[in-house]
């Protein structure tokens with residue numbers, strides 16, 4: 001199990017971050033999670049695009065370009081030498097005075113953590129996981145836009161805690177108006193009357209890279225598909241539910257609020273998409 005940490009272009013085995021870094025003090029940072037297959041990161045371009053878009057959305061100027069990130073990532077992956085890695089790329093506002101004003105933070109810090117990947121157990125994919133529709137609301141787009149991937153995840157942490165407290169493995173959140181949004185680190189899909197549905201971006205959620213690929217697969221394979229607004233209650237009528245994310249890939253959900261979803265087993269459309277996504281990953285860069 002090898003972990004290497006790249007800090008502004010230098011490789012470390014351990015890293016200590018200044019307590020005055022506003023990433024630590026205020027969650028004032030942006031990040032991405034990327035994984036590798038056969039040692040090569042997949043879908044890296046869209047992850048780097050989203051990192052830069054998130055930084056721009058919070059007026060954080062990243063002092064390097066995407067090529068630098070690609071090079072440093074290769075160096076760090078080489079130093080770690082894992083078969084497959086979990087990669088976390090973080091850009092913080094940097095050190096500043098101990099108050100909320102970011103204008104004293106002159107040098108953003110870039111941290112690339114590479115560690116051996118720890119996959120979800122196979123049984124989760126075979127049997128599905130349990131989720132709870134929690135009372136904690138997803139941030140509204142005009143508070144902290146969920147489509148900006150910042151290091152401020154307390155909203156999601158609280159949702160996860162509430163779900164775990166009720167005995168569920170993960171949470172699904174609605175927005176302040178009661179419309180479905182997403183999971184704590186994943187996007188939400190469900191199947192109703194043979195149609196694959198996912199909340200639209202205007203409900204307030206992260207535009208997931210896996211979500212985009214799944215939508216593409218659904219369209220290419222002529223599955224009935226809809227993006228839209230559905231209330232939390234409507235999820236109870238779902239025949240199938242699944243979550244998507246870089247680490248989760250496509251994760252079936254077979255229990256909602258303690259009740260089985262559909263047959264209580266991963267549904268046929270979920271299984272088809274899992275297969276198609278698996279094939280796509282094998283052919284990804």
Ligand code: PDD
Pocket residue numbers: 033156182183184185186187206207208209210211244245246247
């Ligand atoms: N999470 N929604 C949220 C809130 C997320 O944090 C993530 C990703 C997703 C899925 O996005 P993608 O398909 O691009 O990974 C949706 C990563 C994996 C994480 O924070 O660990």
